[in-house]
Amino acid sequence: MESRLLFRTATEEDLPHIAQLDREVFADVAYPFFVLRQLFDAGFTLVVVDDSERICAYALAVGSGDRGWILALAVAPRRRGAGLGRELMRETLCHLRSLRVREVLLSVEPANASAISLYRSLGFAEKEGTAGPTRNYFGPGEDRLIMSLTL
Structure with missing residues (x-):
């Protein structure tokens, strides 16, 4: 039985589970627990997907003024391919819209074709004024494609 x-806003009790999922998905570039804790305490948006066994996906976002950022989107490998990332993005974008955000940005690894395809299907496009990936965005050798969406 499935x-x-x-889909809900994260609680303090979810933080260890979010950190564990983040390590599972992002390995060496996962957020340290203390960073997730501080972002949670600072009021950043953390939307989780709870499958009654554990947190199986989460999105981290922030909205300030009319601009917002999707800082992370993680779906457990066992849950990929069923549209969960798309629904989580929709929930997160809805929340940012409620904060009166008008433009949402995100960065994605240029080789992550499935994520780029997902973001494009939701209306994201390469940020105006950028020509391909931004070199060394996260440091040497860590290029990222910057995408934006007008809400």
Whole structure:
């Protein structure tokens, strides 16, 4: 029997589970627990997907003025390919829209074709004024494609 998925705002008790998922998905570039804790305490948006067994996906976002950023989107490998990332992005974008954000930005690894395809299907495009990936965005050898969406 398939478990029900609950999309909700993260609680303090979710933080260790989010950190574990982040390590599972992003390995060496995962957020350290203390950073997730501080972002949570600072009021950043953390939307989780709870499958009644554990947190199986999360999105981290921030909105300031009319601009917002999607800082992370992670889906457990066992849950990929079923549209969960798309639904999580929609929930997160809805939340940013409620904050009166008008433009949402994100960065994505240029080789991550599935993520880029997802973002494009949601209306994101390469940020105006950029020509391909921004070199060394996260440091030497860490290029990222910057994408934006007008809400």
